[in-house]
Amino acid sequence: MAVHLVDIGKAFEGTIPLSILKRVCRHTLLALEYLHDSYIKGESIFMSGEPLAYDDTRTISRNELQTCIFTLGDLGSAQAKSNDNRPRWVQPLASRSPEVILGTSYDTKIDIWNLACLIYEFATGEPLFDPPADGAVVHLAQIENLLGSFPSALLARSQDTVEYFDAEGETAYTLCIAIALTKLEKSKSAPDEIHVFTEFLGSALQVDPKTRSSASMLLSHPWLAGVQ
Template identity: 35%
Template sequence: MALLHCRLAGLRNLSRGRRSFTTTPSRLATQVKTAQQLPFPKIKSKWDEEPVSMYRQGGFHPTRLGDKIGDRYLVVRKLGWDVYYTVWLAKDLSTDRHVALKILEDSCYSGKPELLELSILRHIKTADPSHPGHSRILHMLDNFEHRGPNGKHVCMTFEPMGHDTLVLSNKLEDYQLPVGAVQELARQLFQALDYLHTRCGVIHTIDLKPRNILMDINDTEKVIRDYLLATQARGIQVQSRDCHLVRSEYIPTELPQYPNQFRFKLTGFVVSCWVDKHLVEWIQPAALRAPEVILGADWGPSVDLWNAACIFYELVTGDILFGGVALNANEQDLDTPDAKEHHIAQMIALFGPLPEDLVREGRNRLDYLGSDGKMATSRVIMPRSLAGKIKGFRPDMTDEEVETFESFLLKMLKYRPRDRKTAAEMLKDPWVRVPWE
């Protein structure tokens, strides 16, 4: 399948510092004001932009500023890229408004008469607009095909959005968002997931991660006009006559003063699937992967809840719950068998032994476990509590706050998929009740 070659990359460094935050509105305003004064992340290596090798037959479309795509969209800035597409800020000449234009590489879907992503995006836009979760999803505005020197490219347009939550957390000293902001994000993400699972029959799966939870922008057109007037697009010198890279730039995003002013939308449906029709079986970012996926057992909508719990933990603590790293300190690939085995060992250290029935269902169980279903002695990690990990990174939180947050996470971090709470049930959890209510 064409999508199997598309690898997810770019997980953050596993080491994290510490920073104290309180969650009361009066203190949060001061914290956010300080965060607004911090510099934006700078380009740190050549891999912060797409490799030139991706511009080839079957690869990326060589897009330049000023290009007109689809006879309607004028490219004015580059917003970013991923392993199978680039994203551009473009002016819709038919409406005189700006859009985010995603241009997919040709080989990602070559030969497919209909994209599963397109079907899903069209369905979730119309399934039930009255559901609260409908407005928490970034919906597709337009789609078309564009022919270029490297092939035929599927293009989609979306409403321009602000920072993703990864960039947002990177603007803060220790990668820790105010707890109230994460509570508001959780509320909105649960609404989106409940809509996908119960109204649309869709599982988000592989790309549910901080980079695909985006902040809304107030007065979008004014922000973009001011941004375009104040900045000039920058190119990057590369050793190729046939390729001109453009530096990615974020649309400026002002952080709200209070948690209830945060507004997020969920995106990243490239390899989402129907509940009853899976696109691939090996899903999720490595560090967020659910136990049933690693073991090769059956999975369903509850994988999104496991993902969500890992995201909330990361945004509150600045730490990755399951690094999945190998014992070799130089190991960087989180998808090696060594790393997956260590990932399971980390789970066992936090939650105890894997249930026998889940292990029996796992088609990959012998890759990581002995014939008796137990972890090899050399891989055993000393047990520790989730509360202890939280307190270690957030000493500012009271014991009661830590206990409530731990209880909240554990309802989604159950080994057996059937034991996890649904998104609708999680909306009723005490931790989601924000401080000002």
Template identity: 30%
Template sequence: MRAVGRLIARAATAFTKEPRAPSHLHLEPKRILNSRYEILKQIGSGQHSTVWLAEEYATLRKVAVKVLSDYVTSLQGVHAFELDVLKKIALNQTATHEKRLLHLYDHFLARGDHGHHLCLVSQPLGPSVLDIRSRTPNGALPIPLVQHITRQLLEGLEILHEKCKTVHTDIKFDNILFASHAESPDTNAYCAIDTVLIDFGTAMPEGTDHDRLIQPEALRSPEVLLGCTWDVNADIWNVGCIVFELLTGQRLFKPRAGASWSSEQYHMARIYSTLLDDNDRGRLIEFFRHGAKFTTFFDGDSLRVKATERESIQGILQHYGIYTQELDEFLVAMLRIHPNDRLSARQLLLLPWLRI
């Protein structure tokens, strides 16, 4: 793979917005890639990549081939780290949790009309959590299934955070897939099928001062909103938000702009009104004061936009009729406003709610 290394070494542009429309590799069924994989059909696409189902000649096994745009290929190892992260995962997954993160089988370069395209070969997977939610009346899933998804997601994050030293940055329902389709239409049947965290296209190595905008808007953590440096604790916030949504069918925070406030200011106001411990107010201000967008949200020590009423996770769970002390404890442990106060994936796995 020296060619990959030489190609990657030439990249010098920040991975923000592509300078032109992304050039995807043109593929169609029966096309052969790397003299090894026969393309069967397209199974996914995005701004920066396409995904294809293929068959490996030698073994006849089905594989998924993710083909990056030429631009994103040029950024690998400099401003994007998908290949690096997948290699780390392959080295660090344990026998117990070997299926929790996408497993890289192979990688190679394919030449296109405008440059090279990095191709990442992995196992084909089943439906996403988003797909399963779409089968329910309100998007909520049965509690045992939510516990199953959450437990396996945290097992994957334990490896990603502690062994791979990597922040995923984009944990959402369509990036959590089941390993296969269930034979029964009953959603509870997925309790017997492993989940796999995918899409490391925006993953970043921990240990540097990250402050760029990450995460889906409604799942964005306070430190990201404020423009502070962030780390693996931002992923933990993501998990807290999606667990709440899986249980209730509703987003915990719904950013929206008003006549005199931005959607981000409203988002922070709701975070404070729901999660603030008044004893932490001064400590939080000192932390947030280092954020690039501090004055967007704060006037001195006070929020510029404030919610008209206070609520709590306990009260919200009671409203939905799903409150238990164990669930309240579990969610609050992930949704603490100061990132250093959130429990790690390893610690969360020991809490009672996941062990019921």
């Protein structure tokens, strides 16, 4: 049986320490880098621990978590990048990227957005975005308030822009960014660590996929320096 990150989070009262999470992130990015170089998109990322043989009563130490290998447990609806008949709606709802919500073309950068949302949730115990099932406009407003305005070029590529944005490119209504930012305090990490972590997330959560970091770029980010 494999150790799932959800179970690890429960062991740490709902969150995973950044010292462990950065190892999870590095190993996942290595897997994504390989998949993206192989022209495959994950579209839905599910992460688990290394498939270790153990029973339900085994206790795994923190030291083991800082030395084990983490793997992608499921590729979800993965498909070749060359596929021209891609479905409109991909990714779990809360970690759906802006380009998918807006119905524009998408590529491997949606996996980066997806990963960043998951890493944030494991660090804080709460989702970065929490849109209702039928609330695309709410989701877009949450993204804009946390990360800034949508690039006009991205909005121009979407046929749905007029449904969600006004003539000035603003979302229909606003939300409070401070609520999302204060969640990071739950990670119980040093302020400097949180600062570098948020810079990492910022590189992965660029609204415009053209400026969003790739897996290879994120692997060289200072937050992952020294992580094996």
